[in-house]
Amino acid sequence: MEQTLTAKVRLYPTAEQAKMFKAVTKEYQRLCNIVSQWVFDQHFKVNQKKFQKEMYHPLRAESPALNSLMVQSTYRTVEARYKTVRTQLSQHPYRYNTGKKNKNGEEIWKSVNRTLEWLWKPIHFKRPQADYVRNSNYSFVKKGTLLSLNVLGQRIKVPFNDRYTQSWFDQKAKLGTAKLVCLKGHWFLHIPVTFDTDDWQxxxxxxxxxxxxxxxxxxxxxxxxxxxxxxxxxxxxxxxxKFAYLRAKLQSAGTKSAKRHLKKMAQxxxxxxxxxxxxxxxxxxxxxxxxxxxxxxxxxxxxxxxxxxxxxxxxxxxxxxxxxxxxxxxxxxxxxxxxxxxxxxxxxxxxxxxxxxxxxxxxxxxxxxxxxxxxxxxxxxxxxxxxxxxxxxxxxxxxxxxxxxxxxxxxxx
Structure with a gap:
C-alpha cells in the first residue's frame, strides 16, 4: 500500500532570489484567477483538453516568461481547488427549518445537497503560489544539496533544509508536484512524498x-x-x-491597528x-x-x-x-x-x-x-x-x- 505525506521543505534564497520567487508566485496566482473565472463562466463543464484548446495559448501569449508547463499546471491547480470545494459542499448540506412541526411538537428540519452551482462567484486565489512538476520545474542538484527551480524566464539554484531528503532517497520515495509558498516571510516548497507501506491485516x-x-x-x-x-x-x-474574545474585541474596535492585529492572528x-x-x-x-x-x-x-x-x-x-x-x-x-x-x-x-x-x-x-x-x-x-x-x-x-x-x-x- 502507498501512503502520501506532504513535506514542508524550507528554502534559503538570497534577497534577489526571494524577489524572483515573489514575482513567479504572483504571476501564477494571477493566471489561476483567470482560469478560475473561465471555469466559473463555463458552468464547471471543462476539462484539460478544452483548457488546452481555449485557454492555453492566450495565457502563454499573455505571460511568455512563465514556463509553459507551469501555464498548463494552472488548470490542474484550479481543478483541484474546485474538487475540494465540491467535496466540502457535499459534506455540508444546506440545512433549513421548514416551519412545520411533527407529532411530538418538534420542529422539522430538512437538508439539501449542495453542488458547485451554489457558488455565487468564482473561487479566488488570495495567496501567491506556484506549482512545480517534479524533474521539469524542480529537481535536486549538486548531489541533493541544492534545489533547481523555475522562475520567470530562468532557472535558479537554492539551498534548502535537507533534513528529510536522505530518507526519501533511501526508501526510493516518489516525489509529486510541489507547491512554492511564502509563510511569515519564509519560503517553503511543499512536496508530496509517496512511500510504500505494509498493509494492515x-x-x-x-x-x-x-x-x-x-x-x-x-x-x-x-x-x-x-x-x-x-x-x-x-x-x-x-x-x-480567548481567541474568540480577542477577535470580537478587535473587530468591534475597527481601527487600523486592530485590523493589523487581526491579520497577524489569521490562522x-x-x-x-x-x-x-x-x-x-x-x-x-x-x-x-x-x-x-x-x-x-x-x-x-x-x-x-x-x-x-x-x-x-x-x-x-x-x-x-x-x-x-x-x-x-x-x-x-x-x-x-x-x-x-x-x-x-x-x-x-x-x-x-x-x-x-x-x-x-x-x-x-x-x-x-x-x-x-x-x-x-x-x-x-x-x-x-x-x-x-x-x-x-x-x-x-x-x-x-x-x-x-x-x-x-x-x-x-
Whole structure:
C-alpha cells in the first residue's frame, strides 16, 4: 500500500532570489484567477483538453516568461481547488427549518445537497503560489544539496533544509508536484512524498480501540483490556474562548491597528489546533503500536442536539470543532504503523447500553454526564458508553461484518 505525506521543505534564497520567487508566485496566482473565472463562466463543464484548446495559448501569449508547463499546471491547480470545494459542499448540506412541526411538537428540519452551482462567484486565489512538476520545474542538484527551480524566464539554484531528503532517497520515495509558498516571510516548497507501506491485516490485528470524540472530552478511548482513557477538552475550550474574545474585541474596535492585529492572528488558532490534533493522534498511535484497529464514528452531517447548546460559546464550539482534522491525522499516522482507522455510523452509539444492548435516549443524562440503563441498571460516564459501543462495532468488523452499525431494531422507548 502507498501512503502520501506532504513535506514542508524550507528554502534559503538570497534577497534577489526571494524577489524572483515573489514575482513567479504572483504571476501564477494571477493566471489561476483567470482560469478560475473561465471555469466559473463555463458552468464547471471543462476539462484539460478544452483548457488546452481555449485557454492555453492566450495565457502563454499573455505571460511568455512563465514556463509553459507551469501555464498548463494552472488548470490542474484550479481543478483541484474546485474538487475540494465540491467535496466540502457535499459534506455540508444546506440545512433549513421548514416551519412545520411533527407529532411530538418538534420542529422539522430538512437538508439539501449542495453542488458547485451554489457558488455565487468564482473561487479566488488570495495567496501567491506556484506549482512545480517534479524533474521539469524542480529537481535536486549538486548531489541533493541544492534545489533547481523555475522562475520567470530562468532557472535558479537554492539551498534548502535537507533534513528529510536522505530518507526519501533511501526508501526510493516518489516525489509529486510541489507547491512554492511564502509563510511569515519564509519560503517553503511543499512536496508530496509517496512511500510504500505494509498493509494492515485483520488476521494480525492486536488491539481494538473505540474513540468517542466530543467537546468536554476531546477523546474518550476504550480498548480490549476494558481500560478507559479520557482526554479533557477544558484547556482547549478555554483557549479557543480567548481567541474568540480577542477577535470580537478587535473587530468591534475597527481601527487600523486592530485590523493589523487581526491579520497577524489569521490562522493562528487553526495552526494551534492542528498541533493539538497532531499530538493527540501521535500519542494514540505510539501507545498502541502496530496492528491496531482504531474505531471512530462518522460525524459527517451529524446535527448536534440544540437543547444542549446552552450558550453562544458552546454553539460556536459545536459547529467549529476540528473533529475531521483529528480523524485525518490519526488515519495517516496509523497507516505508517500498519494499523487501520475504521469509520462507522454514529447512530445510537451514545444511546445503546453496551451491556444489554437496549437503546433508550432517556438513558443518557447530559447535565450529569451520566449513562444509566433503565433495563439492566448499567451505569457509567456517558462519553465512555460511546467509546465502548465503538469498540463493539470494531469487534463486529473483525468478525466479518463489512459495515457494522446499530439499527432501529435495537431501539426501545
Amino acid at each position: 485483520a488476521s494480525d490485528n492486536q488491539h481494538i480501540v473505540g474513540i468517542d470524540r466530543g467537546l468536554r472530552q476531546v477523546m474518550t478511548v476504550y480498548d480490549e483490556q476494558d481500560k478507559t482513557k479520557f482526554f479533557s477538552g477544558r484547556a482547549i475550550a478555554y483557549k479557543r474562548k 493562528r488558532e487553526n495552526r494551534w489546533m492542528s498541533d493539538v490534533n497532531h499530538r493527540l493522534s501521535k500519542t494514540l498511535v505510539n501507545h498502541y503500536g502496530k496492528n491496531t484497529l482504531f474505531v471512530l464514528e462518522d460525524l459527517t452531517n451529524v446535527s448536534f442536539d440544540e437543547k444542549n447548546q446552552s450558550n453562544r460559546d458552546r454553539n460556536r464550539d459545536l459547529h467549529s470543532w476540528s473533529f475531521y482534522d483529528l480523524q485525518t491525522k490519526l488515519t495517516y499516522k496509523a497507516k505508517s504503523q500498519r494499523s487501520q482507522v475504521l469509520i462507522v455510523s454514529a447512530k445510537y452509539t451514545s444511546q445503546r447500553c453496551p451491556k444489554c444492548g437496549q437503546t433508550r435516549k432517556a438513558n443518557r443524562n447530559h447535565a450529569l454526564h451520566l449513562y444509566q440503563c433503565k433495563h439492566c441498571g448499567f451505569t457509567t460516564n456517558d462519553d465512555r458508553v460511546g467509546a465502548m459501543n465503538l469498540y463493539d462495532l470494531g469487534k463486529r468488523y473483525l468478525s466479518g461484518e463489512e459495515k457494522p452499525k446499530y439499527t432501529l431494531n435495537n431501539v426501545t422507548d
